[in-house]
Amino acid sequence: MAATPLLTHTLGFPRMGAQRELKFALERHWRGEIDAAALESVGAELRARHWQAQRDAGLAFATVGDFAYYDHMATLIQLLGCEPARFGFAPGTPELARYFAMARGVQAQPHEAASCDAGCTHTAHEGAGQPALEMTKWFDTNYHYLVPELHADTPFRLSGHRLFDEVAEAQAQGHRVKAQLVGPLTFLWLSKEKGQAPFDRLTLLDRLLPVYAQILARLKAQGVEWVQIDEPILGLELPAAWSQAFEPTYWQLGKAGPQVLLATYFSPLETQLRLACQLPVAGLHVDAVRAPQELTGVADWLPGYKVLSVGVVDGRNIWRTDPDAALALLRPVADKHPGPLWIAPSCSLLHVPVALAGEEVLDAELRSWLAFATEKLGELGLLRDLLDGSVQDTDPRLAESRAAIASRRASPRVHRPEVARRLAEAPAGADQRRAPFAARQVVQRGRFGLPPLPTTTIGSFPQTAAIRAARAAHRRGTLDDAHYRAQMRAEIALAVRKQEELGLDVLVHGEAERNDMVEYFGEQLDGFAFTANGWVQSYGSRCVKPPVLYGDVARPRAMTVDWTVYAQSLTARPMKGMLTGPVTILQWSFVRDDQPRSRSCEQIAWAIRDEVADLEQAGIGIVQIDEPAIREGLPLRRALWKPYLDWATRAFRLSASGVGNATQIHTHMCYSEFNDILPEIAAMDADVITIETSRSDMELLGAFGSFRYPNEIGPGVYDIHSPRVPTVHEMLRLLRKAAEVVPPAHLWVNPDCGLKTRGWPETEAALRNMVHAARQLRQEWAQAAPAAA
């Protein structure tokens, strides 16, 4: 039993709302249907509700600062006064308008775009249209943050007031506040250097720290006792200069402000464990789900007077916490650590859905195995009560938890012998194509006869309100199967017609019938359950509903063949079949914690392989197997990369290698930096890869200097996240840049990613320009070297 006070808190709570209220308010605001004040009142209402949930669960604090209208890094950019100058905001532009401009980009005015001719220089448009900030994965999650852009001379200045307003708001509602913000070193680490002259962004720390100190001083003046400063980069392998910067940084920040709880998560601290324990702050939070083995070391090294916050409740998954296992972790720490012990989720609850309430589609047994954010807050209270002895072993909550854990462990729904057998009996070479790429390329060129620089898209076309409404009606039962199917077929026909009109070379069916590229497959595969309302923010207003992988995976029937064959029947051009790959299905689902991820992934791979075979059998010559999540699945520590990459790329190859040489396999990747895993991407041996590159200005392709990607590649020529229509000229520039490092005969032309979040007008305009750019370049090249074409 702990001698010192035990309390519970959370590192953060989901911001969207149980009914995705923030999403709908944001989208209405962007459509001009509600003004900023109306949006702000939805935000305030959600914050109030979420703080109240924390109070109801007996948490010691309401955590303030985790809310954001789009992304917490973007909010921090404004707090620190470092909005990129390129946006050229006119004085007096409201804070929220500037915020959404950074997040979503600014469309050039039509007359300016029209004045762009092939002769204008790229910079001629500065101040007019502006692309959004680059967006990338938050560590190894499916959450995307906006990347701060820093120049050598970027000024920092305490500018935003939201954090302070929200603190006052919570205090007015009677909460004891713990403020939360991302720390200066993690902020700099996650930022990107911009500008001509190279510089080291760590050199900006000296200018940044005084602003953080001001923030802390201001919070203290507001009466805030604790600030949680997140420095998750302490779990990464940091260059020495970065880890050495922690001590002086926190000496400075410790002076002016409230007590600091330094929060680490997602990864073991390893060589930085001592450093984290000895920093001059009042407390340390560690992730005991990802690194239970380090708890003893942390208790040994952490000075006895400091707060130790133990993240025992999994903030990244939805399984109910095993109370006995959690107590077995907590008890020795409580005995060893004389200082205050806090119990928390491992990380912010941003990554799990809000509440199980309303999940009636899940059967009672499965439901009893789960805990979403609200239930997790409740679990914290039970652990606290058991640990401090205020309730006994006979507490009914404990009995209920134990029964659920036992039921999941013993359930016959989880294990299927035929699935295990298939994995065990895989023939040697099942993960290899029959012939090497060069031979396949010859066969495929003969089969498809595509022009140089073939144009294609990544799969999805706009998911219009009509499509969503039809699906919602179908779900509710007010639209029957036949009518739903007819309507989706009409959408597919529309997409095919538009692609033919635009002159694209390889067509797609458009994915109208899919709610989401992972959920759609999860719904059809055995071993997955799906929720009615288990939404998690992915970026901005966009959410996903990750399926729950609870048991062995099997494919009861073909999942995409009918739709694809129908689409192919409408056109003479090749129709790409469209599947989601095993690593991405794994990565974007809530997965089993009772077997290695590698094994779950292999099971999914066999199911996808069967689907690929059925497509091939049905005459589909090109199949794309999307793997956008392969990079984010990479362990945060390099030492663990190789085993992961081995099983992940093998799973992809297993899914892709059942076909003949004439079948062209594509894959697609986005939202990540791929430079450091190019050889492994090549080892996936897809015939064609389409990959996001435009937001980072084809930076990725720089890596091709040292590594020559062997197969064909379509580096994305425009960013699909913004409604902004790219000019022909812009895309020509990117293609020329790409052709410097990729053999022109290997180049494809495509957007960065799927177009489901876009509307048709901008989609058609952008694709028209894209096809135009490809044709212009084909012509130039044919004139320059007639023989080569």
Ligand SMILES: Nc1nc2c(c(=O)[nH]1)N[C@@H](CNc1ccc(C(=O)N[C@@H](CCC(=O)N[C@@H](CCC(=O)N[C@@H](CCC(=O)O)C(=O)O)C(=O)O)C(=O)O)cc1)CN2
């Ligand atoms: N799982 C996953 N992760 C991913 C991606 C992805 O595509 N999938 N892409 C990357 C970026 N992330 C993205 C994540 C989500 C969306 C997205 O568009 N999400 C949609 C929801 C998609 C969906 O599940 N739609 C369902 C449900 C739609 C819905 O909300 N329906 C309403 C009713 C709507 C109506 O009547 O009009 C309701 O149920 O209340 C459907 O189409 O059936 C959204 O937030 O709006 C886009 C990109 C990385 N990670």
Ligand code: MET
């Ligand atoms: C996030 S990757 C998306 C790939 C998918 N085929 C689409 O076009 O939407």
Ligand SMILES: [Zn+2]
């Ligand atoms: Zn993509």
